Amino acid sequence: MNKHHYVAIMAGGIGSRFWPMSRTNYPKQFLDILNTGKTLIQWTFDRFAEFIPKENIFVVTSEEYIDIVAEQLPALPTDNILGEPSRKNTAPCIAYISFKLMQKDPQASLIVAPSDHLILDTTAFRKVCLEALSFVNKHNALVTLGIQPTHPNTGYGYIQYEQHAVTDNVFKVKTFTEKPNLELARTFLASGDFLWNAGIFVWQVKNVLAAFEQYLPEMFEVFASEKEKFNTPEEKATLEQVYPQCTNISIDFGIMEKANNVYVIPSSFGWSDLGTWNSAYDNFEKDYLGNAVAGENVMVIDATKCMVHVPDDKLVLLQGLDDFIVVDTKDVLMICQKGREQEIKDYVSEVKRKKGEKYL
Amino acid sequence: MNKHHYVAIMAGGIGSRFWPMSRTNYPKQFLDILNTGKTLIQWTFDRFAEFIPKENIFVVTSEEYIDIVAEQLPALPTDNILGEPSRKNTAPCIAYISFKLMQKDPQASLIVAPSDHLILDTTAFRKVCLEALSFVNKHNALVTLGIQPTHPNTGYGYIQYEQHAVTDNVFKVKTFTEKPNLELARTFLASGDFLWNAGIFVWQVKNVLAAFEQYLPEMFEVFASEKEKFNTPEEKATLEQVYPQCTNISIDFGIMEKANNVYVIPSSFGWSDLGTWNSAYDNFEKDYLGNAVAGENVMVIDATKCMVHVPDDKLVLLQGLDDFIVVDTKDVLMICQKGREQEIKDYVSEVKRKKGEKYL
Numbered sequence: 149m150n151k152h153h154y155v156a157i158m159a160g161g162i163g164s165r166f167w168p169m170s171r172t173n174y175p176k177q178f179l180d181i182l183n184t185g186k187t188l189i190q191w192t193f194d195r196f197a198e199f200i201p202k203e204n205i206f207v208v209t210s211e212e213y214i215d216i217v218a219e220q221l222p223a224l225p226t227d228n229i230l231g232e233p234s235r236k237n238t239a240p241c242i243a244y245i246s247f248k249l250m251q252k253d254p255q256a257s258l259i260v261a262p263s264d265h266l267i268l269d270t271t272a273f274r275k276v277c278l279e280a281l282s283f284v285n286k287h288n289a290l291v292t293l294g295i296q297p298t299h300p301n302t303g304y305g306y307i308q309y310e311q312h313a314v315t316d317n318v319f320k321v322k323t324f325t326e327k328p329n330l331e332l333a334r335t336f337l338a339s340g341d342f343l344w345n346a347g348i349f350v351w352q353v354k355n356v357l358a359a360f361e362q363y364l365p366e367m368f369e370v371f372a373s374e375k376e377k378f379n380t381p382e383e384k385a386t387l388e389q390v391y392p393q394c395t396n397i398s399i400d401f402g403i404m405e406k407a408n409n410v411y412v413i414p415s416s417f418g419w420s421d422l423g424t425w426n427s428a429y430d431n432f433e434k435d436y437l438g439n440a441v442a443g444e445n446v447m448v449i450d451a452t453k454c455m456v457h458v459p460d461d462k463l464v465l466l467q468g469l470d471d472f473i474v475v476d477t478k479d480v481l482m483i484c485q486k487g488r489e490q491e492i493k494d495y496v497s498e499v500k501r502k503k504g505e506k507y508l
Numbered sequence: 509m510n511k512h513h514y515v516a517i518m519a520g521g522i523g524s525r526f527w528p529m530s531r532t533n534y535p536k537q538f539l540d541i542l543n544t545g546k547t548l549i550q551w552t553f554d555r556f557a558e559f560i561p562k563e564n565i566f567v568v569t570s571e572e573y574i575d576i577v578a579e580q581l582p583a584l585p586t587d588n589i590l591g592e593p594s595r596k597n598t599a600p601c602i603a604y605i606s607f608k609l610m611q612k613d614p615q616a617s618l619i620v621a622p623s624d625h626l627i628l629d630t631t632a633f634r635k636v637c638l639e640a641l642s643f644v645n646k647h648n649a650l651v652t653l654g655i656q657p658t659h660p661n662t663g664y665g666y667i668q669y670e671q672h673a674v675t676d677n678v679f680k681v682k683t684f685t686e687k688p689n690l691e692l693a694r695t696f697l698a699s700g701d702f703l704w705n706a707g708i709f710v711w712q713v714k715n716v717l718a719a720f721e722q723y724l725p726e727m728f729e730v731f732a733s734e735k736e737k738f739n740t741p742e743e744k745a746t747l748e749q750v751y752p753q754c755t756n757i758s759i760d761f762g763i764m765e766k767a768n769n770v771y772v773i774p775s776s777f778g779w780s781d782l783g784t785w786n787s788a789y790d791n792f793e794k795d796y797l798g799n800a801v802a803g804e805n806v807m808v809i810d811a812t813k814c815m816v817h818v819p820d821d822k823l824v825l826l827q828g829l830d831d832f833i834v835v836d837t838k839d840v841l842m843i844c845q846k847g848r849e850q851e852i853k854d855y856v857s858e859v860k861r862k863k864g865e866k867y868l
Contacts, residue, residue, distance in 0.1 A: 168823075445867075447858065449844070449851075458841065463528075463867040465855055468832065468845035481818065481836055483843065484809070484827035491809075495825055498807065507805075507823040 151204070152255045153281055154353075155196045156245040159189055159209040159217060159263035160232055164508075165424050165489075167496050168480035169457055172508045177264035178216050181428050181457075183442040188422070189263040193221050196259070199274050206230055207263070208241050231384075233391045238347075239367065239402040240394035243360055244387065247371045248378040249353045256353040257281050260399075265346070266431055268418025276415045280350035283318050283411070290359060291350040292321070292404065294343025294412040295419045300333035303423055305345040305400070308336075309412045321410040324400060343414055346421070349399065356403075363406045367394050425473045425489050429455040455486060480507050511564070512615045513641055514713075515556045516605040519549055519569040519577060519623035520592055524868075525784050525849070527856050528840035529817055532868045537624035538576050541788050541817075543802040548782065549623040553581050556619070559634050566590055567623070568601050591744075593751045598707075599727065599762040600754040603720055604747065607731045608738040609713045616713040617641050620759075625706070626791055628778025636775045640710035643678050643771070650719060651710040652681070652764065654703025654772040655779045660693035663783055665705040665760070668696075669772045681770040684760060703774055706781070709759065716763075723766045727754050785833045785849050789815040799826075803836075815846060840867050 163176030170176035177189045184191070189207070196205055203225055207217050211231035218226055230248075232241060242260055249256040259277055267273050280291045294307045305327055309319040324345060328336060336342035360368040370393045377386040395402075404410055420427045432440030432455070439448055443458035449467035458464045458476040466474065473489060475482045484492065499507050523536025530536035537549045544551070549567070556565055563585055567577050571591035578586055590608075592601060602620055609616040619637055627633050640651045654667045665687055669679040684705060688696060696702035709716075720728040730753045737746040755762075764770055780787045792800030792815070799808055803818035809827035818824045818836040826834065833849060835842045844852065859867050 168825075445863065447855070447862070449855070461839065463840045463859065463863065465840070465842040465844065465859070467843065467848060467851070467855075469843060472828070474843065476836070476841055479821065480823045480825070481841065482825040483829060483834065484825065488827055491827070495807070495809065495827075499823065499825070502807070503805065503823065
């Protein structure tokens with residue numbers, strides 16, 4: 149393993165689209181949504197630990213989740229769990245880990261990855277990551293992994309790329325697009341030069357810092373003026389002073405859509421962002437009636453195509469439901485049509501408005 | 509109040525059609541199914557306590573429910589809570605209370621009533637009961653209260669009666685019928701000479717004992733040979749010896765359908781046997797979408813005509829359900845179409861077969 153290769157696993161999300169399973173105090177990345185025996189962040193860590201030294205794997209999360217990360221990833225050095233003082237989207241998070249690594253290892257190359265995605269083909273994933281590392285080690289390039297789309301998904305952003313390869317399997321990115329409507333998604337798919345944006349990035353730390361300096365200069369300055377404090381006992385206090393000065397902005401919007409050294413590697417490693425109950429349903433083993441059932445005491449009478457997630461010790465009897473999501477937890481029960489799951493975030497807002505934080 | 513007037517409230521049922529709310533160790537009669545502030549047996553007791561001396565009110569129940577009855581009815585003398593050693597349907601239960609009362613008060617008149625029915629018009633109910641008591645005190649008559657049907661219900665037995673009144677509002681019964689199909693129920697309703705069988709009986713104790721002697725002579729003999737033991741310290745031991753010798757048979761089938769001194773008083777006092785979730789639904793206040801909701805934290809998005817019964821502290825979010833029953837308890841969740849509720853008893857059998865007694 150190359151000792152200059154690093155990973156930053158971003159684990160600060162609250163997974164509100166997976167409510168009521170995903171809760172503010174214990175969100176999706178720490179759950180075993182698919183009933184696989186390991187939580188999503190555990191799978192993510194294990195995937196990287198195969199080719200990145202454990203001491204080079206960092207988890208950036210909210211301060212309130214530090215204990216959960218430590219508990220779920222006992223093999224991770226506790227110093228590598230970084231707590232953000234507030235939720236500020238991906239750009240400040242990546243600035244933080246980048247300045248920290250730059251102080252520590254100016255030759256560092258970094259993979260940035262979400263903690264809560266599903267990747268089925270670990271071997272293909274490792275191969276693509278190593279390809280990307282190899283490329284960025286030779287070029288001033290910001291690389292993103294683009295997923296070969298399998299269907300016209302309207303929940304993902306798309307990346308359009310130039311058809312002429314720069315080297316081997318690496319292509320220059322033309323544009324990043326927002327989530328398309330179904331018609332546009334079909335056009336993207338048919339055109340053959342669009343990929344799903346998986347939010348997995350690879351670059352040399354010095355190059356992404358140069359991009360910050362150019363495209364997010366204020367954020368760069370705030371961190372740069374305090375950079376000597378990173379990896380010292382003053383890091384936490386520094387961060388608490390730096391973070392409030394950062395804009396809430398994503399790395400995609402702040403840098404990737406603007407920089408002209410952005411490249412993509414078209415990839416296929418059985419990826420899903422597991423962003424919604426429907427994507428969980430798609431990745432679940434189904435019974436012969438098409439039901440995806442997590443829960444050891446679920447009796448399905450004549451329900452079909454349902455996504456059911458309930459505690460193992462709860463007896464659940466389902467009759468007559470077609471195409472529903474049924475999620476039961478200790479204090480919340482949600483029953484909603486699968487086709488209406490995009491409304492779950494509205495339900496969560498409504499719950500917050502009516503009942504406060506209690507059920508979030 | 510007449511000191512020879514007695515009531516026997518039958519409270520030994522397990523209410524399996526109200527599963528999973530109604531549980532073997534805490535059945536329907538002890539629950540506030542309709543969210544009224546009192547349990548069904550509390551309403552039943554209070555109804556009678558208005559015109560029957562409290563010391564003359566008896567509750568006949570399973571031994572396992574004696575403590576629950578005592579807790580729910582603190583005004584009832586504890587000696588008046590009678591435990592049956594086993595479930596033997598209504599005939600042995602009525603034989604027991606009748607022999608016991610006969611020893612105590614040979615002039616006793618008795619109202620026998622279920623503990624778990626709904627009666628909305630208490631005044632009308634009291635009036636009919638007093639009418640019936642007045643009639644049976646003058647005649648050797650077995651009186652049943654017949655409910656003027658309001659719709660062709662297929663869940664009730666019907667009583668056909670002679671159109672010529674014996675006295676005032678008392679009519680001779682022609683036949684008892686089993687639960688009809690819908691077509692037959694409609695014919696019954698149209699004919700005008702059928703009433704619902706509410707299972708509420710009124711008679712002098714000596715006369716019902718005479719009927720036992722004639723129509724259930726073996727059961728009569730088993731009790732008669734031990735009658736001196738009732739109201740003594742030996743009562744419990746005697747009962748444990750007597751009950752196993754009794755046939756499991758209802759008073760309707762064993763006596764009412766055979767005797768020729770059976771009379772009915774057509775009544776209207778807002779009665780429902782609350783036998784099923786649908787009957788609970790019918791008697792519930794509905795929201796503007798026709799949902800009957802028990803539970804203080806239920807958010808209905810666009811569900812309609814649902815019967816929802818969940819714990820007050822559980823947040824429940826319902827979207828897209830039409831005409832469903834949703835019942836949630838600590839350890840069981842049942843979702844089933846309202847039109848399929850007759851299958852609930854099959855589900856309960858299935859649960860018993862697959863999971864044992866745990867969830868019953």
